[in-house]
Each structure stands twice: as structure tokens, then as C-alpha cells.
Amino acid sequence: MTDEQIIRYIKGELDESERAEVVSWIKSEDCNFRHFSRLQLAETFGEMEHEALSEEEAKERLAATGWPDTANQKWKKKSGWLSIITRIAAILLIPLTVVGVWTISRKNGHIKYLTESTNAERIIPIQDAASSTYIVHPGVQGDVILPDGSRVRLNSASTLKCPDRFDEQARVVELSGEGFFEVEGNPDWPMYVKTSKGLTVKVTGTRFNVSSYENDPALKLTLVEGSVTVIHEATDRQYKVLPNEEMVFYDGRPTLPHKQEVDVLPAIIWKDGILLFENTQMPEVIKKLERWYCVDIIPQDPAIMEMRFTASFESESLTRVLQLLKITSKIDYRIEGKQVFLTR
Amino acid sequence: MNDLKTLTNAIRTGSEVAFEAFFRAEFSNVAFFVNRYIHDSCQAEDIAQEAFLTLWKHRDNLDTERNLRNYVLTIARNRALNWLRDVIARQGGTLEAHEALIHSRILQDPEVDQRIDALETEQMLARVFNSLPEKAREMFRLNREEGMTYTEIAAKHGVSTKVVEYNIVLALKAFRKALPDPDF
Numbered sequence: 001m002t003d004e005q006i007i008r009y010i011k012g013e014l015d016e017s018e019r020a021e022v023v024s025w026i027k028s029e030d031c032n033f034r035h036f037s038r039l040q041l042a043e044t045f046g047e048m049e050h051e052a053l054s055e056e057e058a059k060e061r062l063a064a065t066g067w068p069d070t071a072n073q074k075w076k077k078k079s080g081w082l083s084i085i086t087r088i089a090a091i092l093l094i095p096l097t098v099v100g101v102w103t104i105s106r107k108n109g110h111i112k113y114l115t116e117s118t119n120a121e122r123i124i125p126i127q128d129a130a131s132s133t134y135i136v137h138p139g140v141q142g143d144v145i146l147p148d149g150s151r152v153r154l155n156s157a158s159t160l161k162c163p164d165r166f167d168e169q170a171r172v173v174e175l176s177g178e179g180f181f182e183v184e185g186n187p188d189w190p191m192y193v194k195t196s197k198g199l200t201v202k203v204t205g206t207r208f209n210v211s212s213y214e215n216d217p218a219l220k221l222t223l224v225e226g227s228v229t230v231i232h233e234a235t236d237r238q239y240k241v242l243p244n245e246e247m248v249f250y251d252g253r254p255t256l257p258h259k260q261e262v263d264v265l266p267a268i269i270w271k272d273g274i275l276l277f278e279n280t281q282m283p284e285v286i287k288k289l290e291r292w293y294c295v296d297i298i299p300q301d302p303a304i305m306e307m308r309f310t311a312s313f314e315s316e317s318l319t320r321v322l323q324l325l326k327i328t329s330k331i332d333y334r335i336e337g338k339q340v341f342l343t344r
Numbered sequence: 345m346n347d348l349k350t351l352t353n354a355i356r357t358g359s360e361v362a363f364e365a366f367f368r369a370e371f372s373n374v375a376f377f378v379n380r381y382i383h384d385s386c387q388a389e390d391i392a393q394e395a396f397l398t399l400w401k402h403r404d405n406l407d408t409e410r411n412l413r414n415y416v417l418t419i420a421r422n423r424a425l426n427w428l429r430d431v432i433a434r435q436g437g438t439l440e441a442h443e444a445l446i447h448s449r450i451l452q453d454p455e456v457d458q459r460i461d462a463l464e465t466e467q468m469l470a471r472v473f474n475s476l477p478e479k480a481r482e483m484f485r486l487n488r489e490e491g492m493t494y495t496e497i498a499a500k501h502g503v504s505t506k507v508v509e510y511n512i513v514l515a516l517k518a519f520r521k522a523l524p525d526p527d528f
Contacts, residue, residue: 050372058368
């Protein structure tokens with residue numbers, strides 16, 4: 001493998017079979033990967049002095065994106081009716097089943113139920129509130145945009161509570177369930193994600209996934225990018241997590257977290273609407289399916305719980321998933337309304 | 345340098361004209377950068393466009409101390425990473441997915457951040473260099489790029505070595521003044 005060939009690859013000049021060759025060379029050894037990395041840097045940053053666009057080209061490109069109308073969209077941090085619409089309208093519902101229901105509740109516990117009948121409809125609340133709780137029921141996922149522009153995608157059966165306006169010292173939100181966070185970077189304005197498990201995640205600008213379901217025996221934090229610190233509230237102990245690391249805190253043993261370097265994709269792929277099982281134990285498979293499809297799954301044979309399942313689904317119906325389960329693991333199913341019975 | 349801060353401030357306070365000027369000047373660079381990592385020029389242009397618009401949307405938070413180019417490249421880089429992850433998830437097992445995985449890894453390398461930051465420094469150095477008086481510029485270049493000694497340069501230009509030294513020092517002082525790094 002010559003440098004010349006690698007550079008041609010970087011410039012996109014190779015055909016498919018040549019590309020495959022380069023890829024397999026890169027993957028074969030660590031030092032090859034590093035060498036490729038160096039050349040990539042040189043070929044990218046050594047050529048970053050391109051011509052400016054002509055005036056017409058620039059205008060054309062911007063016009064294609066809706067400019068200058070997009071110029072008037074801005075995150076206004078005022079309080080009042082307008083900011084509520086901006087904030088609440090930022091929730092987009094992605095139903096995984098036909099009917100999804102979500103709610104907004106005010107601080108005093110009064111709950112307003114809103115039903116959406118079509119996909120991804122924007123819903124406007126009735127009243128102002130000092131803070132808002134976003135509840136995502138089983139069977140749906142939801143996106144929330146926080147007052148600072150950070151984004152959170154909430155998985156089924158999750159709740160996120162956040163204030164209208166963030167405090168000047170810190171940005172504090174509360175999560176129950178699972179969320180994928182993309183936090184706007186600001187080292188002087190940290191964000192704290194409190195969970196119901198007595199653990200708080202502190203970040204300044206990162207992308208990470210937190211899974212903290214009440215009915216799961218652990219809290220799982222997967223870091224994609226940036227850096228986070230997990231704080232154990234009772235003891236004030238702090239644990240640092242680095243990119244591509246995952247830390248698991250077991251209920252009852254929170255001061256002995258388990259940390260390892262992982263491929264982050266499996267932990268975050270839910271946010272792309274993909275249900276992924278990788279040799280996953282049945283209790284977890286069942287919990288995930290219950291949340292995703294909004295059903296109760298009742299295994300009628302205890303041996304089922306010892307089994308494992310590997311598969312990935314995207315926009316599949318529950319029946320399809322169960323069918324696959326039946327074919328691969330010989331677990332039979334019977335659906336009765338919102339209940340699914342599993343037998344062997 | 346002053347004009348970059350002015351530009352940043354102008355964009356921050358909502359000047360569409362300033363934004364358009366910045367877009368015009370830097371779009372090709374950003375698209376090029378993204379394309380180097382995703383090998384899809386159409387998508388690279390889309391991502392670049394989105395990055396500029398995101399910068400505009402969050403213009404309230406623009407820090408005048410930070411380089412605009414740095415900003416938009418960082419946004420573009422994050423979006424490119426998202427794109428690569430999509431490819432991996434949706435096309436798992438194909439050559440494209442393997443390539444995406446490799447590119448995703450190298451794009452996350454901290455070296456990329458350093459290089460993005462370095463662009464600002466390089467830009468500044470180039471600017472300082474170009475604004476040096478001709479003699480100083482030439483003598484500095486002969487000394488640093490071609491490795492000529494003061495004596496050799498003096499002979500070439502028909503002046504004394506003292507003159508050469510004076511010019512080189514002039515150049516160095518200009519650089520030192522421009523760079524915040526005291527170790528230079």
C-alpha cells in the first residue's frame with residue numbers, strides 16, 4: 001500500500017474494489033490506521049484555502065435553504081406566551097405504534113392529557129408554568145429542545161422536567177427513563193441531569209445517553225462525545241467518564257460502578273428508531289419491548305427468562321418481532337388485547 | 345484580526361449582510377472539510393449549509409473571542425459525525441458502513457480539534473507575513489524556508505549581516521506580537 005494510493009483514496013479517486021483494498025489495509029493493523037489518520041489530516045487541513053463563492057452562488061445556496069426567512073427564527077429567551085410556543089412546539093412526536101398519548105403537567109401536579117391522532121403533531125399548552133414536565137409514554141419517543149438550545153430525545157416511558165429558563169449558574173433538568181442528550185457546549189455553564197436513582201450527570205457540552213428506568217436495576221451512562229462527571233448524591237463522590245465509555249451504576253451498589261470502553265452505537269441506536277438486541281437476556285428484551293410497544297408481556301415459562309436474543313428492528317410491528325422470536329428461539333406467543341403471553 | 349471581531353459582532357447582533365459575507369467566504373472550505381470525511385459532495389454541501397444556519401440560529405451566543413471559522417467547522421464536524429453514524433446504522437455490513445466507521449473514528453480524533461484551532465493561527469501568521477515590509481519578508485523567507493545563513497543572505501542582497509539581522513528580528517517581533525502564545 002503506497003502513500004500515493006492512500007492519498008487517492010482520501011481524495012475520493014478510487015473505485016469500489018480499490019476502496020475495499022484500502023479499507024482492509026487500514027483495518028489490518030493499528031499502525032496502518034494511524035498512518036492513514038496522519039495522511040488524512042495533512043490532505044484535509046493542508047488544503048483549506050478555497051476560493052470564496054461568487055455573489056450569485058452564495059445567494060443561490062442560501063435561498064435554497066429558505067434564507068432569509070430563516071434569519072428571523074431565533075431562540076428568544078424571554079418569558080411569556082411566545083416563548084412557551086417556541087419551547088413546547090419543539091416537541092415532535094414520533095409514534096412507534098398507531099396511537100400515542102403524551103402529557104404536560106404543571107408543577108402542582110395537575111395533569112392535562114392531550115391525544116394526538118396523526119403523526120408528529122405539534123401541541124400547544126394552555127397555561128404558563130414555572131417549569132415543565134415532558135412525559136413520553138410507552139410506544140412513542142419525543143424530542144425536547146431545552147431553553148439553551150440543547151436537544152434531548154426521550155425514549156418510550158420517560159419523563160424530563162426542566163425550567164422555563166435556566167438559572168445563570170447552572171442548567172438543571174430531571175430525567176426518569178432514557179434520553180439521548182446533545183448539550184450545547186459552555187464550560188462556564190454546566191448542565192446537571194438529575195435522575196431518580198440518586199445520581200446526577202454533570203456536563204458542559206457533550207453527547208451522551210442516560211438510561212435510568214425505575215424498573216431497571218441499574219443506571220447506564222454511555223458517552224459519545226465530550227466529557228461527563230457522574231455525581232453520587234449521597235456521598236458526593238464523582239466519577240469521570242470519557243468518550244466511548246459506558247458506566248453502569250447498580251442500584252444498591254452505587255459506589256462501585258462498572259466502567260468500560262464500548263462501541264457506543266448499540267446504546268444510542270434507539271434514537272434512530274432501531275430496536276437492537278445483541279445476545280440480550282430475555283428480562284431486558286421483555287422490558288424494552290414493553291416500553292417500545294406499550295404492552296404487558298407475561299412469560300409463562302420461567303425458562304424463557306434464561307434465554308438470549310439477537311436481532312435488530314426498524315419500524316416493525318410487535319407481531320413481526322414476536323414472529324422472529326418464535327422462529328429463532330422457539331418461544332411461542334399469544335396476544336390478548338394489550339397483553340402478550342410467552343410460552344415454550 | 346480586527347475585522348474578524350467586527351464580523352463576529354455584526355453577525356451576533358443580527359446583520360444578515362455580515363453573515364452572507366462570512367458564508368460566501370467560508371462555505372467552500374467547510375464543504376471541502378466535510379467531504380474529506382464523508383466522501384459525498386452533495387451531502388457535504390448540505391451539511392455545510394446546515395452548519396452555517398445553525399451558527400446563525402445561535403448567533404446570540406457567539407463569543408467574539410472565538411474564531412468564527414472554528415465555530416462553523418466544529419458544528420459541521422458534529423453533523424458529519426451524525427451522518428456517519430446514520431450510515432453505519434442503516435447500511436451496516438457494507439463497504440460504505442466500514443468506511444463510515446473508519447472516518448467516524450478519525451473525525452473524532454482530538455487532533456482534528458487542534459488542526460481546526462491551528463487554522464486560526466495559520467491564518468494569522470499568513471496575514472502577519474504578508475504585511476511585513478518586502479525586505480523583511482524576503483529575508484525571513486530565505487532564512488526560514490530555504491535555510492540560508494545571515495551571511496549568505498547578506499551576500500545575496502549586497503548588505504551587511506547587521507541589516508539582515510535587523511530585518512529578521514523585525515519579522516519575529518511582528519509574529520510575537522500577533523500570537524498570544526508566549527513560547528513562540
